[in-house]
Amino acid sequence: MDTRRARNRHTRRVALALGCVLVSLAHAQPYPAKPLRLIVPFPPGGGNDILARAVGQRLAASIGQQVIVDNRGGAGGIVGGQIAATSDPNGYTLFLGSLGSLAHNPALRVNNPYDPPRDFAAVSLLATSAFILVAHPSAPATVKELLAVARAKPGALNYASAGAGSSQHLTGELFKYTAGVNFTHVAYKGSAPAITELIAGQVQIMFSTMPPPLPHVKSGKLRALGVTSPQRTRIVPDIPTIIEAGVPGFQIENWQGIVVPAKTPAPIVETLHREIAKLLAHPSMVTLLGAQGLDAAGGSPAAFDKLIRTEIDKWRKLAQAANIRIE
Numbered sequence: 001m002d003t004r005r006a007r008n009r010h011t012r013r014v015a016l017a018l019g020c021v022l023v024s025l026a027h028a029q030p031y032p033a034k035p036l037r038l039i040v041p042f043p044p045g046g047g048n049d050i051l052a053r054a055v056g057q058r059l060a061a062s063i064g065q066q067v068i069v070d071n072r073g074g075a076g077g078i079v080g081g082q083i084a085a086t087s088d089p090n091g092y093t094l095f096l097g098s099l100g101s102l103a104h105n106p107a108l109r110v111n112n113p114y115d116p117p118r119d120f121a122a123v124s125l126l127a128t129s130a131f132i133l134v135a136h137p138s139a140p141a142t143v144k145e146l147l148a149v150a151r152a153k154p155g156a157l158n159y160a161s162a163g164a165g166s167s168q169h170l171t172g173e174l175f176k177y178t179a180g181v182n183f184t185h186v187a188y189k190g191s192a193p194a195i196t197e198l199i200a201g202q203v204q205i206m207f208s209t210m211p212p213p214l215p216h217v218k219s220g221k222l223r224a225l226g227v228t229s230p231q232r233t234r235i236v237p238d239i240p241t242i243i244e245a246g247v248p249g250f251q252i253e254n255w256q257g258i259v260v261p262a263k264t265p266a267p268i269v270e271t272l273h274r275e276i277a278k279l280l281a282h283p284s285m286v287t288l289l290g291a292q293g294l295d296a297a298g299g300s301p302a303a304f305d306k307l308i309r310t311e312i313d314k315w316r317k318l319a320q321a322a323n324i325r326i327e
Helices: 001-026 048-065 073-086 099-108 143-150 167-179 193-198 214-219 266-279 283-291 301-322
Strands: 036-040 069-071 093-098 121-136 158-161 185-186 203-210 224-228 254-260
Touching: 036 048, 036 073, 048 069, 048 093, 048 121, 048 203, 048 254, 048 266, 069 121, 073 093, 073 099, 073 254, 093 099, 093 121, 099 121, 099 167, 099 254, 099 301, 121 167, 121 214, 121 301, 143 224, 143 283, 158 167, 158 193, 167 203, 167 301, 193 203, 254 266, 254 301, 266 283
Parallel strands: 036 069, 036 093, 158 185, 158 203
Antiparallel strands: 093 254, 121 203, 121 224, 121 254
16 A cells, blocks of 8 residues: 555656646747847947847847847957856857957957857857058058158057957057057047047047948048958959058958857757858848948858967967067
8 A cells, every 4th residue: 555655646746747847848938039139349330330230130030039239348349258258158148259359359368358269159250351451631641651651750650449459459560560660559449439539630540340431431531541351352442452552461351250158059059050141141131241341251150160269379379479468
């Protein structure tokens, strides 16, 4: 009798547990079941923000959930990067990383609070592009003239960036090292205020991502001196490369991509990758990116992870050679 009662109690417990599982499954919703947050580590108005909003709008239409762009600027991308790296790995926090936030920061900063290969899972490379060297109309009109002034008056010319340690800053520092000249760095809190001050003549030059300064170049408020890609770009084909303009061996390509916190479940990473691949392949997205001076990229999560690791290693070596270190 005792054995039978024990068996019945065990059967009831199993039935209760199974019932709870079934209820839980019945209420479970497929991913995504709520809005996603896309963290951009720079203020609104810059190239990363423009790309994030284009991707977020199309991703939202594809997955049926809102994608909220969350601008968390500060410290050259570190503030937003740290927030993203420490967010719950549940697929609802995405990070728009770039050459600056995913390679420059960990390679050059003394105490960078996150390590991309450890703290993030790569989802997809989004786009690649050249930087463009733009100048106030009062500055020298060509790269050769600019270098001549820099050699005659070291430190007299200022260059702007989106912040200490940003990709614009590091591009400027590598330009100084490669050309053997000296400019004074002026850091701003994002690309938009830097370009505003450049237009006002408070600084003379800036290496910028392609989209933000182009309207000002077309209006004559700024002058384009060169692009950092190995070949001229289709968006401004009349602008020479920096190599053509007189600095042999100087080339850098910017890139942006989506990562999520490490330990995000693989099926969620695959879902995000699949949806992003679809939107990047759509002709309207290719056209939109092209108009901004960006080339749609894509590729597997593994390929993007390899790019991040390769870039970190490359910039660490360059930093040692050029003695560049960001506190």
